Amino acid sequence: MPLLGGYHRRLLRVNLSTGKWRVEEIDEGDLELFVGGKSLAYLLAYREIPPGTDPLSPSNRLYFATGPFSALVPGASKVTVMAKSPLTRLLHDSHAGDFFGPFLRRAGYDVLVVEGASRDPVYLHVSSRGVEVLDASGLWGLTTRETTLELRRRHGGRVSVAAVGPAGERLVRFATIVFDEERAAGRGGLGAVMGSKRLKAIVVEGDGEPPRPAEPEALRAEGEKWYNYFATSPRFADMRIYGTTNALIYSAAVGMSPAYNFETPSIPEDLAAKLSGDAIKELEVEPPWFIHGGSCPVRCARYVEAVYKGVRFRVKPEYENLAMLGAATGVFDREAVLYFNRLADDLGLDTISAGATIAWLLELAERGLIGEDEVGFPVKGFGDAEAVERLLRLIAERRGIGAVLAEGVKRASEILGRGGELAVHVKGLEAPAWDPRGRRGLAVSYATADVGASHLRGWPRTSEPPSAGPAKDVVASMARSRDDDALRDSLSLCRFVSYPSSELPKLYRLVTGAERSLDELYQAPQRAEALARIHAALDWLLPPVHDDVPPKWMKGQPTGPLKGVAAFLGEDDKREAIREYYRLRGWHETLGVPLPETLERLGIAWAAGDAERALRVVEERARAAGLLG
Ligand code: SF4
Incomplete structure (x- = not known):
C-alpha cells in the first residue's frame, strides 16, 4: 500500500533529564487509525504515560502534535498540546496557534515530545537541524510576552515561541502555555507541566518545507477556492468583524452567561453591552504586524488598545476572557476586564479557570463565608475590580490566598473546607462561559x-x-x-475556519491520497x-x-x-x-x-x-x- 501523503512521519523526542534528543518514525498504521493532532496525541500519551503518573513529575510527557492539514490547508493553524493535567489528573488536550504548528511541520516534524525534567531552567531551539537545549536562567521570572520578545531578539523574527510565565514556573494548576504572545493552550494547566520540567520556552524555526501532499495541484486549487470563500462570504462577516467578542450579548439573552459565578445566566442587555463586540471594537487598532496575516482567511483575532489606571496596553480579547474575567466576577468595566485579560496572558494564567476561581472567592465574600483575615485584604464581593487584579497576581505568585486559589476551584474549596456547592467545575476543570441551563x-x-x-x-x-x-x-x-x-x-x-463537514473527506484525500x-x-x-x-x-x-x-x-x-x-x-x-x-x-x-x-x-x-x-x-x-x- 502506498504511504500516506501529508506527513513527515517524524516524531522529535527530547529528554530534558539527559539533554538528548532523537527522531523516531511514526508508524503508518497509527496515522491511518488516529489521523494526527489530537487523536494521535491521545494514542501516544496512552502508551507512554501510565495511569497513576504524577502530572508534575518528570514521568509526565508533553506532546505538541500537528495534523496532516497543518501548513497545507488554509486555516489549519492549530497545534494540539497534551499531557496529564495537574488540575484534573486526566489526559488533557488544548489547542493553540497560529504559527507554532505550521513551523514545526516546516522544520520537518509532525510531533514534538518533551519528557524528563531539567535541573536548571532551559529553553529549546527546534529547527530542521535538530534541537538545542539552551540556558534559560536569564528568562526565568519573565512574563510570557517578555520571554517571547527576548527570544525573537535572539533568534530572529521567523520563529514561533511557546512560553510559560511566572504561573507556569510556580506550578499553578491552571497555568497556560502562550504562543507568540497572544494565543494560549489555555486549559488544564499544561503550563505547569512545562514549568515542572523547568522548560521556559520552545522556539521553533520554520526553516524547511512542509510534507508533500498526495495531490499538490488539486489541493492548491481547492485551498484557494476555500480561502476566498472564508475571506469574503457574508456567513463569516461577524467573525471577521468581531471575532468571538460579541458573544456575551447572545449568551446573556439566551440564559447562558456565567455572570456572577453562574448565579445569573440572564443579565440585562444594557449590562452585557458594556462588554459587547461593539464596545470592544471601539478600541480596535491596526497592529504593527498581523500574526495571522497570510495564513488565515477569517482573521478573527483583533488587537485593541486601552488604558487602565494610567497603563496603556494592547490585547486580543476573546469571549471566554471577557465573560470569565468580567461577567463571572461581576466586573463590567471594559478597560479593567481587558487589562485582566492582558495580565492573565502575561502571567500565563488560564483566563477561564482564573476567572471561575476568583468569581467563586468573590461569592464566598458576598455570602460572608470568607473575610479579610483569610484573604489578606478587604474584598467587597462581585464587581470588586481591585480584588480581581490583586488576586490574579497573588495566584501567579502563589502568595497568601493566591496559593490556595492556584490549586483550582475544586481543591481550593477542599482546602478551605467550604463553598464546594458554589464551585462550578466538572472533574476539577472549571466551567467555561456557557451556562448549560440555556x-x-x-x-x-x-x-x-x-x-x-x-x-x-x-x-x-x-x-x-x-x-x-x-x-x-x-x-x-x-x-x-x-x-x-x-x-x-x-x-x-x-x-472558526469552518469547512463544511462534508468537504473534509475530499480535503483529506487530496492531502493524504486515502479515500475515507x-x-x-x-x-x-x-x-x-x-x-x-x-x-x-x-x-x-x-x-x-x-x-x-x-x-x-x-x-x-x-x-x-x-x-x-x-x-x-x-x-x-x-x-x-x-x-x-x-x-x-x-x-x-x-x-x-x-x-x-x-x-x-x-x-x-x-x-x-x-x-x-x-x-x-x-x-x-x-x-x-x-x-x-
Ligand atoms: S479564525 Fe481566528 S483563531 Fe482561527 S486561525 Fe484565523 S485568526 Fe486564528
Missing part, C-alpha cells in the same frame, strides 16, 4: 467530556432550552458534534476518546459519580426568560441522558467504560484487555462507594 443537552457534553467542563467537546444541535424535553433526545447530535470537533482538532483545523468517508474519519477521535476513558478509569475515575454537573446547574435560573429552568428536567433526566451517551459510544451502560467489542469494532482490539481491567476496577470502586449491591 440549552438542552449541553450539560451532557460537560458531564461526559473526557477532560471535564469543556465547551469544545460537542454541542447538541438544538437551541431549545432544557425545559423543552428530555435531554436524552439531543444526545446523538451532541455526540456527532463531538466527533466533528475532535476530527478538526486531529487535522489541525481552526474551528466522514464516518470513517470520525472513528479516529472515537478511538482517542475510548483510550482516554480507559486511561481515566484505570487511574481514578468513577464515571457514575464523576460524570456529573455542579449543583448550581441543577437549580433553576433565578431570573430572566428562563426563570426556573435547570440544566436537566430532573435527576432521572440527567442519568438517562448520560446513559444514552454511554450506549451510543458502546460503553458499559451504567459504569461508562468502553466495552471490549467496541474496541474491536474501532480497530483497536489491542486495548480490549485494558478495557476489561478498567471495567473491573470501576466495578470495585462502585461497590466500595455503595453504588452496586
